[in-house]
Structure formats: C-alpha cells, structure tokens
Amino acid sequence: MTALALALGGVHKRFGAVHALRGVDLRVPRGSVFALIGPNGAGKTTLFSVVCGFLRADQGQVSVLDGTPEVERFKGRLSALPQDAVLGRELTVREHLTFLGRLQGMSQETAKREAERVLAIVDLGELAGRRAGTLSHGQIKRVGVAQAFLGDPELILLDEPTAGLDPRHAHDLREALRGHRGRRTIVVSSHNLQELEAICDEAAFIDKGQTLESGAVSALTAQDAEIFVVLAAGPEPIDVVRARLGDARVEWEPQPRVLRVSFQPGPDRAAEDVIADVLRELLAQGARVSGVGKGRSLEQRYLEATR
Ligand SMILES: Nc1ncnc2c1ncn2[C@@H]1O[C@H](COP(=O)(O)OP(=O)(O)OP(=O)(O)O)[C@@H](O)[C@H]1O
Structure with a gap:
C-alpha cells in the first residue's frame, strides 16, 4: 500500500452561502511532487488552508501526515507558500528567515545556517542584507519560497510558486522542486500546466470544489496508450x-x-x-x-x- 502524506475524503467547506469545497477527494503519495490543477475559484487555496489547519472542514475526512490537521502538530513538518506571501518590511531577508527558523525551535546558530541554505535554493544570497520592504514582487515571492523550505519539512504546499518569477528563476525553482522528488512531498498549485507536467509525478484536476480526476501524470496524459x-x-x-x-x-x-x-x-x-x-x-x-x-x-x- 502506498504511504500517503495527504488523504482527503468527501471534504466540504462553506463560506456562508459560498460552497467552496463540495466533497473533494485527494490522495497524495509520500515523496511525490503533486500538481493541484483547477480554474479560478475551484477551491485550491481553500483546500490548502484546510490541510494546514488554518480552516476547519465542515464535513469529511482529512488526514495530513497521518493525523488531523493541527497547526501545533505540524511545527517544522509542514510548510506553505501562500498565494500572496507578505513579509515584515523592516527586517532584512536574512533576519526574517532566521526569525522564522527560531520560531520553529531552531537555535540562533542553526536558524542562521538554515536561512543561508534556503536562500541559495532561490538564488537570493545577494539580497540577504536587503530590507524586505525594498524588494520587487518576484523577489518577495522567492523569499516566500525560501521560507517554505526552511527546516526541510516533510510536506510543502506551494500555491503558484513561479507566478511572477522571471524565466531563469522559474526554471531554477522547477529544477529545485524536481530535486526533492522521492525525498519530500510537495503539492504545487499553478496555472502553468506545461510546468506542472515537467515537474510533477501525480496530479488532480479540481473544479467547483470537487475532484474530477487524479492519478499519475503519465496515466492522465495516456503516455502508454x-x-x-x-x-x-x-x-x-x-x-x-x-x-x-x-x-x-x-x-x-x-x-x-x-x-x-x-x-x-x-x-x-x-x-x-x-x-x-x-x-x-x-x-x-x-x-x-x-x-x-x-x-x-x-x-x-x-x-x-x-x-
Ligand atoms: N474567506 C472567504 N469568504 C467567502 N468566500 C470565499 C472565501 N475564500 C474563498 N472563497 C470562495 O471560495 C471559492 C474557492 O476559492 P479559492 O480561493 O479556494 O479558489 P482557487 O482555486 O484558489 O482560485 P484561484 O485559482 O483564483 O486562486 C471561490 O468561490 C471564492 O470566492
């Protein structure tokens, strides 16, 4: 039996009159790079929030890293890049990441080292001393991605990680994600399907809060048939x-x-x-x-x- 990082069954979530998730199912194997694909308003961000424990599902089963989604339990094990990451404007990039490492329980020394490691993943070493408030949109996005890799979590959720990145940095990030295959579970939502096809092992199509299809990318794209x-x-x-x-x-x-x-x-x-x-x-x-x-x-x- 495949070990799963995420297993969702019949999950519903309403925001007042808006029924955002309508019985969504998802099975994400451990170690896979998994694509979450769907049109605007399909429910992808809501799904991420439920998985992170920021929102509670109204109905259905949610198992994340073999347990219920609780922010406390996930400390250092799960991370998420929100669609529009916001940084404190006054801290430098290095200070920001070191601070977050400390919040995860790292020593000052380890947090500093970890900040440098994740900055290298997104090629931001040169800007480590810049205040976050002075960064461009794409640079802020890259700090957000670096943040998601902090502490080498088991499960990483990336909501549109390459949106706004220039072609070279988007390419480098895709390579970095590919490099995590088999070692960490990464769920990526993006509207760039060519990109997802290149980096993902598995995918699910979500629409109107429901899973339409899911499985190995090679099967979904009928590579053998x-x-x-x-x-x-x-x-x-x-x-x-x-x-x-x-x-x-x-x-x-x-x-x-x-x-x-x-x-x-x-x-x-x-x-x-x-x-x-x-x-x-x-x-x-x-x-x-x-x-x-x-x-x-x-x-x-x-x-x-x-x-
Ligand atoms: N806090 C909220 N209050 C009310 N409705 C919400 C809220 N958050 C999301 N929704 C609604 O839930 C539905 C799903 O939204 P969600 O942001 O999850 O979609 P998405 O798939 O991430 O879309 P996109 O590709 O545009 O980012 C939409 O109809 C949206 O308007």
Whole structure:
C-alpha cells in the first residue's frame, strides 16, 4: 500500500452561502511532487488552508501526515507558500528567515545556517542584507519560497510558486522542486500546466470544489496508450493507417494536422511499437512527418476534464 502524506475524503467547506469545497477527494503519495490543477475559484487555496489547519472542514475526512490537521502538530513538518506571501518590511531577508527558523525551535546558530541554505535554493544570497520592504514582487515571492523550505519539512504546499518569477528563476525553482522528488512531498498549485507536467509525478484536476480526476501524470496524459504524429502539408493517408491498425482508434485533426492513435497497450504493444507501425504506413504513402510523440499534454487533458 502506498504511504500517503495527504488523504482527503468527501471534504466540504462553506463560506456562508459560498460552497467552496463540495466533497473533494485527494490522495497524495509520500515523496511525490503533486500538481493541484483547477480554474479560478475551484477551491485550491481553500483546500490548502484546510490541510494546514488554518480552516476547519465542515464535513469529511482529512488526514495530513497521518493525523488531523493541527497547526501545533505540524511545527517544522509542514510548510506553505501562500498565494500572496507578505513579509515584515523592516527586517532584512536574512533576519526574517532566521526569525522564522527560531520560531520553529531552531537555535540562533542553526536558524542562521538554515536561512543561508534556503536562500541559495532561490538564488537570493545577494539580497540577504536587503530590507524586505525594498524588494520587487518576484523577489518577495522567492523569499516566500525560501521560507517554505526552511527546516526541510516533510510536506510543502506551494500555491503558484513561479507566478511572477522571471524565466531563469522559474526554471531554477522547477529544477529545485524536481530535486526533492522521492525525498519530500510537495503539492504545487499553478496555472502553468506545461510546468506542472515537467515537474510533477501525480496530479488532480479540481473544479467547483470537487475532484474530477487524479492519478499519475503519465496515466492522465495516456503516455502508454496514445500516440500522435504531426504531418506537414501533403498526403493524408489516414484511412490506410486506420486499416493497418485494426482495433486502435485513429483520429485526424485537420487543423493542426495531427493524427492521434489510441490503443490498448500490451506486452507486445508499447507506444514505440505503434509509432513504428504508423510511421511505416505514413512514409510508404508519401506523407511528410514533422513531429511524433506519446500521450496528450496535461493542458489538453485539463481542457477535456473541465469542459
Ligand atoms: N474567506 C472567504 N469568504 C467567502 N468566500 C470565499 C472565501 N475564500 C474563498 N472563497 C470562495 O471560495 C471559492 C474557492 O476559492 P479559492 O480561493 O479556494 O479558489 P482557487 O482555486 O484558489 O482560485 P484561484 O485559482 O483564483 O486562486 C471561490 O468561490 C471564492 O470566492
């Protein structure tokens, strides 16, 4: 049985007349980098707040690190980057992080060392002596991310961690998150699905306070059961491919000229075998292939799931 960092079942949360969570289910394996995906107002931030113990669920089961969500119990074990992190304006970045380390129960010495370690994760060493009030929006965001890594917690919740970051720092943060795979559990909410596809092992689509789909990213994107071929202008021998593949479903999207094949995978039928069969037929018919791949993008799957 997979060990879980988070297990939510049938969770409801209302804010007066607004029913923000309507029976949400979530199972986050320990050591995974998990994507929480959903449109504006889907309930992601509310879910994070329930997991952290900032809000109490009205109904349903919530197990976080094998217990109930209580802020006291999580000290040093769970951290969260809120969507709009706010820092004290007068402290320097280093003082701010050291102070938070002390609040977690670290000695002054350890807290200082830990502050330097997490500043390096977000490449903020140079700005450690700057007062927080003088930082740019993206720099504040990076301090927030550094803060979330303070004390190396078991479970880290990041609400839109790369929003507002420049391309290089967004890239470096993605690499850092990937580096935590298998060692720490990280739940990331973001609207950048390409980014989530690149760094996450598992994902859940949330909409209107409910889980629509969840599972391994490779399964959600059908990496083992679907392939596609992009054709340049020229012959479109779709019927020949259809006849050759028999039981597989062959679809043709004339714009942007993509041939999709969904098939039942088996021991002798991996995606690579189907790609070989399809390419053989297409090339024999004079088609001009300009791209080949497996599965669908997470973005396509999200658009289908939330239609
Ligand atoms: N304190 C509150 N009082 C009343 N309604 C709230 C409160 N917090 C959230 N809501 C409502 O609950 C629903 C879910 O909001 P939530 O912030 O969790 O969505 P989200 O998925 O994080 O959205 P986004 O992607 O825009 O950040 C929305 O309809 C929102 O207006």
